[in-house]
Amino acid sequence: MKRLAIIISLLICTTTSGFSPTYLSFNTGQISPLMEARIDFAKYRSSARTVENMLVTTQGPVFRRPGTKYIATQQDSTAIGRVISYEHSVDDAYVLLLEDQAMRFFRDGGQILNSVGTEILTGGSKPGTANLVVHWLLNDDEGTAVLDDNGGTHDATASTDTATLNVVGKVGTGAFDLDGQYTVALATHNDFIFTDGANDSAFSLACWAYVTEVNKDQVLLSKWKVASEDREWRLALSPAGNLYLDMYDVSTDVNSDRVAQWKLNDDAANKTVTDAVGTHHGATQTSNTTDLTETGIINACLDLRKVGSDAVVLDADSALLSFNGTTDSAMSIAAWVYVVEVSNPQTILSKHDVTTGSLDREWRFWLDPRGLLLFRIYDESANAFQTVRTRSVISTGWHFVCATYDGSGGTSASDGMTLYIDGESATTVTQNLGTYADMEDGATKVVIGASYGASGSLTNYWEEKLDNVMLFDIELTESSVTTLYNDGAGIEDLTVAHSRVWAMSDNAITNGWHFLASTYSAPADETAAADGIILYVDGAAIDSTATNNSTYTAMQSGTASVRIGSLRNSAGSANEMFWNDKMDEVSIFSDVLTSAEIASLHSTPPYEIETPYLTADLFDLDFIKSEDVMYIVHPDYEPRQLSRSGHTLWSIDALNIGTGPFQAENEDTDLTITPAGATYTADSAITLTAASDLFQPGQIGSIWRIEQVRATSQITGTFTANGNSISTPFFSGAYGFTTSGNSGGTITLMRSTNNGASWRPALTALTNTDFDNPAEIEEDGAIYRVVMSNYGSGSPTYTITITDNANKGVVRITGVQNSTDATATVITALVDGTATSNWREGYWSDFRGWPETVTI
Incomplete structure (x- = not known):
């Protein structure tokens, strides 16, 4: 006959006056909800309207509806099992199924399942090793x-000894507890670079x-250095617990390439104009910035014609503002x-001065009278x-303009110069003069x-508003320019001016062990790159939201x-975003990896958890x-x-009773026990030697009381x-406590049963009064x-006499070598190694037997 695990249904009753899980009698029986329209309904207010898994008798009391519901088959359907209840809280109860040396768990009408992984990647529908880059078992x-x-191709290095990290794991023989402070690292290798800079390639991560x-944020796996050109991919959890995979195209990240950035948000009763990079500050020449400030594309801007003609001149020249050397630089x-x-x-x-007789020209970016945009670089000595120059006139109103130069130098330098308007490259023509070699570092200031x-004075003023002026020491790519344009909204904070794509789970991952994975298919359409990301939790794809970026091209290989x-x-000096646990x-x-491969x-x-109880023992528990x-x-x-700390976190542990009870005291004065050890305090390891046959193997785990003088x-x-005073030795029995001269404080006698880890009063504290307790x-x-507290005056004395x-x-007892020799761990301190015949064997052991019943 097949034996099944049976889950007993819980009582749920709804009365006309509300929900009451303890309301077990309904004097007017059970009614139909249709009766609520009756004008005499008041007399039915003690009736039951909805009853689940219960029946109402005609007299009023309820009883459980007979019958059972199939939930699951036990491990061995031909054997006997025992079902017991376990109420964790008022709204969270379990049914425990005990079988032969095993226990399984049920709740909410179903069986609790475990998440199990494997270290074997081959066979069946598993992914195999053909595309396996690395496999760290931990x-x-x-x-x-x-x-x-x-194959040991990519052995990595832990930030501390793995003996410190090693804990019981989910798969195999161990795991690493990274504890929010440790990590494992491996120097970059082509095997982990899933891009050629122009196109990504597919990859999958699992752990x-x-x-x-x-x-x-907690990082699971990464090839990523914060705010740098070394960002490629990372798999992580957000602060809210959502799983995400993100990838980064650093070709559009220009924050670290700024020479200067003048946001022109300045609004003060002075002329200072701040460089956000922090090096190249300047000043307006006529008006305070508070008189020039206006609403800009991003926050504020400066209207340089609001009060006459004005401009911003940098405080000083700098070599960083010149882009030349033996040849030009970008x-x-x-x-x-x-x-x-x-x-x-x-x-x-501009960095451009045409003062008669002392020309000092390097570069200039401007509009000519026709409204054409120009960018020019000069070789002054030649x-x-x-x-x-653009072929078309720029229309009136706000525009984002950009000039780039690759630093190629020479007579064809203009071939490396590009103009952009509103994020798109403009059609241009070149205008060159003389035999250009390279720019020369002059002394004129940037304006x-x-x-x-x-005449040596400022001229060719801008006639309206300027906002967020930036100077870079690289040739911006088209995607970078598009990012800075930001669909017409602009960007001041360049730390977010990047091409990042990612997918994030719609829901947070619950606490506990999980199998987390991500796959990326590298779509040919880079603008839909994030759509190629699939996130998995515990073998199944989960709902997630993809965030694409129109400027994303591909990850860029970094170090x-x-x-x-x-x-x-x-800074590359430390790690961060540590994983907090195992x-x-x-x-x-x-x-x-396919969904089938992930699932495999x-x-x-x-x-289930392992127990020591055999089938024959179950009904004697x-x-x-x-x-x-x-x-x-x-x-x-x-x-x-049996303890529970989660639906799949149960443990059953020996109680290790250390306080008794003990059997009658030994009456054979010749049968002594001699302890021996380096120390005799709690937790010390000692040996015990009996004067004659005494110890049995079944006494391992038993407790013994050894009385010494x-x-x-x-x-x-x-x-x-x-x-505080010093502490007494550990003792039991009679003692006395007296004080004298306590006329200005509170004295408390404290005791500790755990060697000083915590203290409690042994006697009621006395204030301005002495103790006289000779027989406690x-x-x-x-x-x-x-302990003395609230000390006022005097020199009160105290005495504790044991x-x-x-x-x-x-x-x-931890081991039995033979009938006269055993090893043991001290629970309560001994005096020394003196032999004694005053000992008591613990009442319980495998040799003597264990208790049959339990109560509290």
Whole structure:
């Protein structure tokens, strides 16, 4: 006959007056909801309207509806099992199924399943090793080497000894507890670069991780250095616990390439104009910035014609503002400009001085009187220049303009010069003069909104508003320019001016162990790159939201290391975004794993824990529950406690009772026990030698009380301030406590049963009064000390005298070598190694038997 696990249904009743799970009698029976329209309905208010899994008798009381519901088949359907209840909380109850040396768990009408992984990647529908890049089992427990199970090609290094990291894992023989501070790193390698700079290639990441709530980003796997050109990919959890994979195209990241950025948000009763980079500040020449400020494209801007003609001149020249050497170096200028029709040239940004007799020209970016945009670089000593100019006039209003130069130099330098308007490259013509070689580092100052004319004064002023003027020491790419344009909204904070794509799970990942994975198919359409990301939790694809970026082209190969459980900070000096808990079984593939392959690496068998109880023992077990712990006893087994810390986090452990009870005291004065050890305090390892046959193998785990005689002990002292006395030795039995001269403070006698870890009063504290307690009893065993608080004056004295010289130490047998020799661990301190015949064997052991019933 097949035996099934049966789940008993819970009572749920709804009355006309509300929900009451303890309301078990309905004097007017059960009614139809249609009766609520009756004008005499008041007399039915004690009736039951909706009853689930219960029936209402005609007399009123309810009883459980007979019948059962099939939930699951036990492990061995031909064997006997036992079902018991476990109420964790008012709204969270379990049914426990005990079988032969196993226990399974049920709740909410279903069986609790376990998440199980594998270290075997071959066979069946598993992904195999053809596209396997690396496979870190994280079973390492010696040294800092973290071995690659895929042929050892990519062995990594832990930031501390793996013996510190190694814990019981989810898969295999171990896992790493990264503890929010440790990581595993491997220097960059082509195998982990899934791009050629123009096109991405597919890859997949997978690992087991223990999720906890820490309200910060936690990285699982990364090839990423914060705020640098070494950002490629990372798999992580958000502060809210959502799983995400993001990738970065650093070709559009220009924050670190700024020479200067004048946001022109300045609004003060002075002329200072601030460089956001922090080096090249300047000043308006006529008006305070508060008189020039206007609403800009991004925050504020400066209207340089609001009060006459004005411009911003930098405080000093700098070599950083010149882009030459033996040959030119790359440069770019970008700005938001408000165009109006005028009949004179308008300068956006210049390092250009045409003072008669002392020409000092390097570069200039401006509009000519026709409204054409020009960018020119000069070779002063050769009286030569190279120029690009737009073919079309710029319309009036706000525009984002940009000039780039690749630094190629020479007579064809203009071939490396490009103009952009509103994020798109403009059609241009070149205008060159003389034999250009390269720019020369002159002394003229950079000016925003003007340039120096023949008279040595500023001229060619910008006639309207300027905003967010930027100077770079690189040739901006078209995608970078598009990013800075930002669909007409602009960007001031260049730390976010990037091409990042990502997909993030719609829901947070619950706490506990999970199998987390991501795949990326590298779509041919880069503008839909994020659509190629699939996120998996516990073997199944999850709902996620993809965020694409029209400027994304591909990841750019960098030098960032591959890391487990962290990424590198921007300075490259430390790690951050550590994984807070455990990780196990990490693998990286250079292809897209299919959903079937992902599923093959994860399974969900019934969750169960191992118990010592055989089938024949099950109906002799006795249980009692106290708060979150259930105590289980059987006459043939040491008592155990069953504890729950999660749906799939249960443990059953020996109770290790250390306080008794004990059998009658030994009456054979010749049968002594001699302890021996380096120390005799709690947790000390000692040996026990009996004078004749005494010990049995079945006594391992049993406790013994060993009574020895100690010398009379006394501590005394004087208080002159608040403080604590020294502590007495551990003792039990009679003691006395007296004080004298306490006329200005509070004295408390404290006791500790855990060697000083915590203290409680032994006697009621006295203020301005002395103790005279010569005959007190310590029954359990403790150490004592005296505490003075609220000290006022005087020199009160105290004395603790231990008058009972009998020390009742307790030890637990850990091994039996023969009938006269055993090893033990001290539970309650012994005096020394003196032999004694005053001992008591514990009442319970495998040799003597264990309790059959339990109560609280």
